[in-house]
Amino acid sequence: MIWRNDDINPNSNFALTEDLYSIINERFPGVTLWSCVNIFARYNGAGSLYREVPFKYNPVEWFYDVDRIMPLEWVDKYRNISNIVSHGLFHIDHTKVSRDAQEMSILSSCRLLDTDIFVPPFNAFNEDTADICNKNGINLVTPQEGWKSIDCSDFEQEHELWYMHSWRWTPSELRKKLCQAQAV
Numbered sequence: 001m002i003w004r005n006d007d008i009n010p011n012s013n014f015a016l017t018e019d020l021y022s023i024i025n026e027r028f029p030g031v032t033l034w035s036c037v038n039i040f041a042r043y044n045g046a047g048s049l050y051r052e053v054p055f056k057y058n059p060v061e062w063f064y065d066v067d068r069i070m071p072l073e074w075v076d077k078y079r080n081i082s083n084i085v086s087h088g089l090f091h092i093d094h095t096k097v098s099r100d101a102q103e104m105s106i107l108s109s110c111r112l113l114d115t116d117i118f119v120p121p122f123n124a125f126n127e128d129t130a131d132i133c134n135k136n137g138i139n140l141v142t143p144q145e146g147w148k149s150i151d152c153s154d155f156e157q158e159h160e161l162w163y164m165h166s167w168r169w170t171p172s173e174l175r176k177k178l179c180q181a182q183a184v
Contacts, residue, residue, distance in 0.1 A: 004034040004147070004163035006087055006119065009041040009049045010068035012167065014077055016047070019171045020164075021081050027178050033082035036119045036163075037075060039089045039109055040066040047167030049091045056093075056122055063092045075113060085117035085141075086110045094120050099128040106132050117141060150177065 003024050005017065021033055042065055044051040055062070075084055086109040088094065094102045106118050106129070118133055119141040133140040141147070148156070150164045155177055 001028050001030075001160050002032045002034060002162070003028075004036055004085075004119065004141075004161075005082070005166050006036045006121075006163055007038060007049055007091065007165050007167065008035045008070075008078060008087070009038045009091075010070050010074070011041050011044055011047050011049065012074075013047050014074065016169075016171075017078070017166045018081055020166050020169055020174055023171055023174050023178070034085050034117070034119075035078040035082040036085050036087035037070060037078070037109075037113055038087045038091045038121070039070050039112065041068045041070075041091075042066050043068055048165070055091075060092050060096050063090045066090070072112075083115075083117075084113050085115050085119055086113050087119050088121055091121045093122050093124045094129050095124045095126045099132070102128055103132050106138065107136060110136075110138055123147070150174075155180070 008017070017035070024031055024033065038049055041049040042051065049055070078084060086106065089105040089109050092105070094105065110116060110118060116137055117139045120129060123143045125140060125142060130140055145161060147161045147163050148159055150162050151168055
C-alpha cells in the first residue's frame with residue numbers, strides 16, 4: 001500500500017504530518033509513505049500552499065505570487081519519515097504552461113529533491129509532461145493508476161493507492177475515518 005501526502009510545502013506542520021504518518025503506520029505496518037513536495041508557497045497559517053482554498057481555478061500567474069521556499073533541512077526531516085517525491089516547483093496545473101516551463105519545474109524540482117518520481121499538482125498532466133518524464137527517467141504518477149483521495153472518498157481497506165493533504169486533517173479525524181472503514 002502507498003499513501004501519498006500531496007502539498008508538503010514551507011507552510012506544512014511537520015509535527016502534524018508526523019502524527020498522521022504514525023497513525024497510518026500503526027494501522028498499516030509496512031506501508032510506503034510519500035511526501036509530495038512543492039518548493040515554493042505563499043505564507044499562511046493553515047498549512048496549505050496559498051491562503052485562498054480552493055485555488056485550482058486561479059490563473060497560472062496567481063501561483064507565482066510566493067514568499068516562501070522549502071528549506072532543504074525540512075526536506076531531510078520528511079525524508080526520515082517518508083519517501084520524498086516532487087510535486088513541482090509551484091503548485092500549478094502543468095497542462096496550462098509551456099513545455100519549457102514544465103521541463104524546468106519537473107527536472108529542477110526532482111533534482112533538488114533527489115527523486116525520480118513526479119506527482120503533478122491537481123493530477124493534471126499532458127503529453128509534454130509524460131514525454132519530459134519518460135526522456136529523463138522520471139516516474140510520472142497519474143490518476144489512471146487508480147489513486148483515490150482519502151479527503152473525498154470513503155476509505156476501502158483493500159485499496160492500495162491513497163492520497164491525502166495533511167493540512168486538511170487532524171489526527172483524531174484521520175483515526176475516525178480509518179476506524180469507520182474497519183467497522184464496515
